[in-house]
Amino acid sequence: xxxxxxxxxxxxxxxxxxxxxxxxxxxxxxxxxxxxxxxxxxxxxxxxxxxxxxxxxxxxxxxxxxxxxxxxxxxxxxxxxxxxxxxxxxxxxxxxxxxxxxxxxxxxxxxxxxxxxxxxxxxxxxxxxxxxxxxxxxxxxxxxxxxxxxxxxxxxxxxxxxxxxxxxxxxxxxxxxxxxxxxxxxxxxxxxxxxxxxxxxxxxxxxxxxxxxxxxxxxxxxxxxxxxxxxxxxxxxxxxxxxxxxxxxxxxxxxxxxxxxxxxxxxxxxxxxxxxxxxxxxxxxxxxxxxxxxxxx
Ligand code: G3P
Ligand code: CA
Numbered sequence: 001x002x003x004x005x006x007x008x009x010x011x012x013x014x015x016x017x018x019x020x021x022x023x024x025x026x027x028x029x030x031x032x033x034x035x036x037x038x039x040x041x042x043x044x045x046x047x048x049x050x051x052x053x054x055x056x057x058x059x060x061x062x063x064x065x066x067x068x069x070x071x072x073x074x075x076x077x078x079x080x081x082x083x084x085x086x087x088x089x090x091x092x093x094x095x096x097x098x099x100x101x102x103x104x105x106x107x108x109x110x111x112x113x114x115x116x117x118x119x120x121x122x123x124x125x126x127x128x129x130x131x132x133x134x135x136x137x138x139x140x141x142x143x144x145x146x147x148x149x150x151x152x153x154x155x156x157x158x159x160x161x162x163x164x165x166x167x168x169x170x171x172x173x174x175x176x177x178x179x180x181x182x183x184x185x186x187x188x189x190x191x192x193x194x195x196x197x198x199x200x201x202x203x204x205x206x207x208x209x210x211x212x213x214x215x216x217x218x219x220x221x222x223x224x225x226x227x228x229x230x231x232x233x234x235x236x237x238x239x240x241x242x243x244x245x246x247x248x249x250x251x252x253x254x255x256x257x258x259x260x261x262x263x264x265x266x267x268x269x270x271x272x273x274x275x276x277x278x279x280x281x282x283x284x285x286x287x288x289x290x291x292x293x294x295x296x297x
Contacts (some may be wrong), residue, residue, distance in 0.1 A: 015117050036277040038296050044079060044160060044195030045218055045238060047261060051283035052292045053162050054078035055266050056097060061135065063128035064104060066143040067154055074155070077293030080162040080198065082285060083151060085178065086111040087171040088119055093148040093181060100165060102117045103127070105145060112170065119145050148178070148268035152185045161187070162198045164222070168206035175209055188214060200241055204233075211236035220263060226251040230258040240263055241285070244272065251277045270295060 042049040057069025057077050070081045073190035082096045095110055104107045104121040125143035146154075153160065168174055178199070182188045187197050200220040201207050208217045219237040225246040227233050233240060239261025247264055257264045263283035264276050270291050273284055277295070286292045 005152065009036065009263075010061060010090065031119065036280070045261070047256065047259070047282050048280070050296060051079040051263070052077060052296060053080040053082050053263065053283055053285040054289040055082050055285040055287050056084065057081065058287070058289050061290075062137075063125040063140055063143055065097060065146070066124055067146055067151065068125075068140065068143060070151060070155060074159065074215070075290050076290035078289035079080075079283075080160045082162045082164070083148065083172065084164045084166050085148060085173055086166055087177070088116045089113055090115045091173060091177065092116040093174070093177055094119060094148045095148055095151055097166075099170070101145075124214045135158065137185075141293050148181055149185075152181070152187070157186060157193065157196065160196050160198075162220075163200065165201040165203065165206045167204045167208075168201065168209075175206060175213070177215060179210070182225065188217070198238075204236075208236050222262070222265075226255060229259065234258065239263060239282070244276055244284075247276065247279070247281070252276075256282075267292075 010143045018047070036050065038050040039048040044051055054073030056064035057066065058072035059069055062069040062072050065084065073081055079220050082239070083095045085093050086096050086099060089112060096111060098104065100108070100110050101122060104127055106126065107122050111119065116253055121148035122145060123139035123142045124145045124162055129140050134292050163178065163205070163218065165174060165178065179188065180199060186192065195218070198218050198220055199207070199210055202222040205223060207221060210217055211219060220239050221237040222241040224243050225241055227240065240255060241263040242265070243272050244267045252262050254277050261282045263285060264281045265285035267276060267284050267286050268288055273286070273295050276284060284292055
């Protein structure tokens with residue numbers, strides 16, 4: 001009997017020791033963070049305000065880059081409608097992610113090879129139903145590829161647009177055309193509501209060109225990893241959009257201390273969203289604006 005109690009005592013001691021070591025090691029791995037605050041009274045460009053960027057619309061719920069996907073995003077509480085741009089053969093700005101129409105329509109050519117009226121005839125929704133049968137909707141079939149102008153005219157000047165210049169080398173006229181469309185819809189100049197548009201690109205050259213034409217436009221430099229030279233980015237951009245996988249507390253703190261906004265792309269898991277927010281990001285691109293809105297509440 002005495003022997004058994006000794007073993008029980010030893011086992012108990014072992015449990016306590018293992019428990020203590022586990023706590024100790026996890027507190028070593030997880031840096032201490034303060035949590036996050038989202039001050040919705042602040043401008044969308046304030047570092048105190050965390051922005052919910054609907055990546056290609058609410059693209060987990062509806063076919064990306066369609067008006068329906070953007071409508072869902074608005075209803076789900078997104079601050080920004082994220083729009084990627086390509087150009088049709090006749091020079092119209094089209095809201096679509098890929099250079100090719102193949103993945104998101106029923107046609108295989110490049111956007112740049114087709115005139116707008118041909119692109120408008122394509123079905124930009126059925127692929128989503130085929131890929132996601134559990135959330136498929138008949139109403140998604142035959143949705144159109146929208147132009148930038150159509151998106152802006154549909155959602156008006158109350159919505160906020162986060163527009164990406166894709167492949168600027170492929171489309172030398174894209175920047176002029178973009179500024180022309182924004183200007184025609186009162187989204188440039190002093191009458192613009194603060195934060196109502198952001199222009200983003202992986203191309204520093206494209207962003208610098210926009211900055212030279214209108215230094216008041218807020219620009220986000222997209223990058224796969226945090227920049228080494230923060231000062232260069234600061235000369236033209238208000239912040240950076242970075243792949244969330246390469247962000248951590250240290251890099252986010254450095255960027256925030258340099259007074260850059262930090263928007264992480266593309267984050268779909270709630271736990272990862274929470275962690276990035278606790279580390280100090282000021283915005284998140286997500287296919288699930290509803291999930292992010294729930295966390296930000
Ligand atoms: O624009 C930020 C993020 O959307 C970049 O990735 O490929 O989805 O445009 P991508
Ligand atoms: Ca994008």
